[in-house]
Amino acid sequence: MIAFLAIFLGASILIPVLHRWLRNVTFLVAAAIPAVAFVWTALLGPRILSGEVLVESIPWIPQIDIAIAMRMDVLAWVMTLIVTGIGSLVLVYCGRYFKPDEPDIGRFAAVLLAFAGVMFGLVLADDIYLLFIFWEATSVLSFLLIGHYSSKRASRGAAMQALLVTTLGGLAMLVGLVMLHASTGTSLLSGIIANPPEFDGFTITAIMLVLAGAVTKSALAPFHFWLPAAMAAPTPVSAYLHAAAMVKAGIYLIARLAPGYAEMPGWREVLVTIGIATMLIGGWRSLRQHDLKLILAYGTVSQLGFMTIVVAFGTRDAALAGLAMVIAHACFK
Numbered sequence: 099m100i101a102f103l104a105i106f107l108g109a110s111i112l113i114p115v116l117h118r119w120l121r122n123v124t125f126l127v128a129a130a131i132p133a134v135a136f137v138w139t140a141l142l143g144p145r146i147l148s149g150e151v152l153v154e155s156i157p158w159i160p161q162i163d164i165a166i167a168m169r170m171d172v173l174a175w176v177m178t179l180i181v182t183g184i185g186s187l188v189l190v191y192c193g194r195y196f197k198p199d200e201p202d203i204g205r206f207a208a209v210l211l212a213f214a215g216v217m218f219g220l221v222l223a224d225d226i227y228l229l230f231i232f233w234e235a236t237s238v239l240s241f242l243l244i245g246h247y248s249s250k251r252a253s254r255g256a257a258m259q260a261l262l263v264t265t266l267g268g269l270a271m272l273v274g275l276v277m278l279h280a281s282t283g284t285s286l287l288s289g290i291i292a293n294p295p296e297f298d299g300f301t302i303t304a305i306m307l308v309l310a311g312a313v314t315k316s317a318l319a320p321f322h323f324w325l326p327a328a329m330a331a332p333t334p335v336s337a338y339l340h341a342a343a344m345v346k347a348g349i350y351l352i353a354r355l356a357p358g359y360a361e362m363p364g365w366r367e368v369l370v371t372i373g374i375a376t377m378l379i380g381g382w383r384s385l386r387q388h389d390l391k392l393i394l395a396y397g398t399v400s401q402l403g404f405m406t407i408v409v410a411f412g413t414r415d416a417a418l419a420g421l422a423m424v425i426a427h428a429c430f431k
Contacts, residue, residue, distance in 0.1 A: 106215025117204030129189035271311025277304035291358035316348025360412025369410035376403025
């Protein structure tokens, strides 16, 4: 897992150089990396589905017990398949979508591949500070991807709006993660979920701050507005970031925390209310659109609300239903 992260990073640095000679074929080279990661992850299926959990860890800041810790269980396995599989397909699609003389395509390919690597790390990260780094990196990379058409005012505005909303939500989440670290004594997400602290005011505040990051990242009401605006991005960006990958990060975090915190006072009430509001707003607004991408965008918003409601319940059946919805949504988008 950590080796693949290094490969994603190294390849992202080399892609702009390769583009000088390979032109649009560079996208096919870039697509090979998430494709290999997809095959490797798929081959782990029998082990993961049998209940095995893969763990890798490298000490990072031992003074405060922080490590580059990665963990793959069933939820992370499914999300990894989505991130790498659809990421590979989107990169292949880019080779035909863009004209060979399109400006800044080498940089675009590198950023899109880096985004796939960051999402790969996000869904596998077990250390909460490593998770936060990947979380905010997706915001920065999405800013660059949404604003690819830098000469267009709509693209620049949409990129800045998405960056501000998701970054501010991420900063609130960081405060909540630090509070959880203080109350549980561990920075491992698996430990925070397996041994949740007493549901007092401190813990409830911490979890609500973490959920603020999830709500903004997944474009849930009242922060749903940034997702349709981001459709100013090239279509491959819309397909990957805003349907299959980045907006799923908030849903993933809710699903990850639900087994340990679904019984916390306010958890279900807040998330179900937000989910229902998002479903209704997204569905209603989609009926009033004439642009195909905006119809799909508001449809995505509505579906994200639906997924939030399901995964928020925290039961085994709800988790399975939520996973099925996440897979189906990623595939048809």
